Amino acid sequence: MSELPVLISRDEVMRFLQNGDLIPRLEAVLGKFSERNNAEVIQPLRTTIPLQKYNGFLGIMPAYVAHEDILATKMVSFYQRDKDSVLPAHQATVLLFDPERGNVTAVMDGTVITEKRTAAVSAISAKLLMPASAEVLCILGSGPQAVSHYEVFTEMFSFREIRVWSRRRERAEQFASALQGPVTVYSSVKDAVVGADVIITVTMATEPVLLGEWVKPGAHVAAVGACRPNWRELDDALMREAVVYVDSREGAAAESGDIILSGASVFAELGEVINGTKPAEREKTTVFKSLGMGIQDAVSAKLVFDQWKSQQLRTNTKDP
Numbered sequence: 001m002s003e004l005p006v007l008i009s010r011d012e013v014m015r016f017l018q019n020g021d022l023i024p025r026l027e028a029v030l031g032k033f034s035e036r037n038n039a040e041v042i043q044p045l046r047t048t049i050p051l052q053k054y055n056g057f058l059g060i061m062p063a064y065v066a067h068e069d070i071l072a073t074k075m076v077s078f079y080q081r082d083k084d085s086v087l088p089a090h091q092a093t094v095l096l097f098d099p100e101r102g103n104v105t106a107v108m109d110g111t112v113i114t115e116k117r118t119a120a121v122s123a124i125s126a127k128l129l130m131p132a133s134a135e136v137l138c139i140l141g142s143g144p145q146a147v148s149h150y151e152v153f154t155e156m157f158s159f160r161e162i163r164v165w166s167r168r169r170e171r172a173e174q175f176a177s178a179l180q181g182p183v184t185v186y187s188s189v190k191d192a193v194v195g196a197d198v199i200i201t202v203t204m205a206t207e208p209v210l211l212g213e214w215v216k217p218g219a220h221v222a223a224v225g226a227c228r229p230n231w232r233e234l235d236d237a238l239m240r241e242a243v244v245y246v247d248s249r250e251g252a253a254a255e256s257g258d259i260i261l262s263g264a265s266v267f268a269e270l271g272e273v274i275n276g277t278k279p280a281e282r283e284k285t286t287v288f289k290s291l292g293m294g295i296q297d298a299v300s301a302k303l304v305f306d307q308w309k310s311q312q313l314r315t316n317t318k319d320p
């Protein structure tokens with residue numbers, strides 16, 4: 001009989017998942033994924049169940065990463081909430097398996113994993129694609145993804161100015177006052193993005209909020225929202241003018257309204273740039289269209305579990 005799985009809480013995931021450890025693992029697995037060797041990385045397209053009655057979805061994201069021997073599945077629910085709703089938009093759980101025996105070894109909070117690994121992947125895109133002299137960062141949206149993006153972007157890069165816009169100004173103000181450093185709140189998207197070198201879109205919009213005519217030539221856009229084939233965050237002009245990078249070509253072709261509805265062509269996967277098989281067109285306007293991948297959750301969950309086990313070992317050796 002297999003042992004019962006351990007339960008790893010939100011606070012523990014927060015403590016164990018540090019960007020410095022996470023980013024190299026994400027880069028490695030994105031590179032492996034783009035090699036398209038099915039014996040190395042297996043990640044079917046996300047299965048998404050619509051919950052029409054509640055204006056939401058349940059996404060199921062299994063993955064196997066052979067070089068690290070990680071088998072995991074994330075289940076993530078996401079909802080279009082009313083402006084005044086206090087319910088969270090996203091909640092997730094990750095199951096980590098023993099790939100040899102087939103039993104679940106750990107059940108852990110996946111909400112923090114989703115927040116941190118998504119932001120870390122956007123930071124990898126910026127490291128590769130943003131202009132060399134990027135000074136102004138603009139964040140559109142003020143939810144948990146805005147917070148995790150702010151955290152990793154300020155940890156990894158140094159910006160002279162950071163701007164935020166949100167659908168409700170008071171939410172943007174709350175976001176700005178809860179953070180460590182100075183952030184300027186804008187009431188209009190146009191004013192927020194004009195002149196920005198890096199723009200992160202982390203909204204729940206279903207229609208374009210960011211227009212190409214406002215985007216500075218050579219800027220880098222990390223487009224993180226709009227994960228349904230009929231949802232948009234960016235307009236056709238931006239999608240067609242920019243060099244478009246994605247996390248997964250298959251995922252983008254099936255799920256990204258910004259790509260499907262604009263007819264934009266995908267230039268490369270981030271993993272191809274990491275592998276050196278496609279160039280990073282830093283001097284051009286670039287869009288990284290992120291949708292999220294099960295392999296990103298799998299490597300994050302393994303890192304959390306390894307840290308959890310090390311902590312258990314330290315505690316047990318202290319208390320004979």
Ligand SMILES: NC(=O)C1=CN([C@@H]2O[C@H](COP(=O)(O)OP(=O)(O)OC[C@H]3O[C@@H](n4cnc5c(N)ncnc54)[C@H](O)[C@@H]3O)[C@@H](O)[C@H]2O)C=CC1
Pocket residue numbers: 078089090114115118141142143144145146166167168171202203204205206207209224225226227290291292293
């Ligand atoms: N690419 C990826 O791997 C992942 C993407 N996401 C996506 O990132 C986005 C942000 O996630 P959270 O911060 O958790 O969401 P959230 O719902 O907590 O925050 C979303 C923000 O968008 C704003 N917003 C909502 N509807 C809008 C509209 N129609 N127009 C403009 N702004 C609007 C809200 O006011 C809020 O500031 C979502 O689209 C989510 O699905 C989330 C997880 C992973």
Ligand SMILES: O=C([O-])C1=[NH+]CCC1
Pocket residue numbers: 059076078090114227291292293
């Ligand atoms: O990768 C992910 O977990 C998600 N992408 C869009 C909504 C949730």
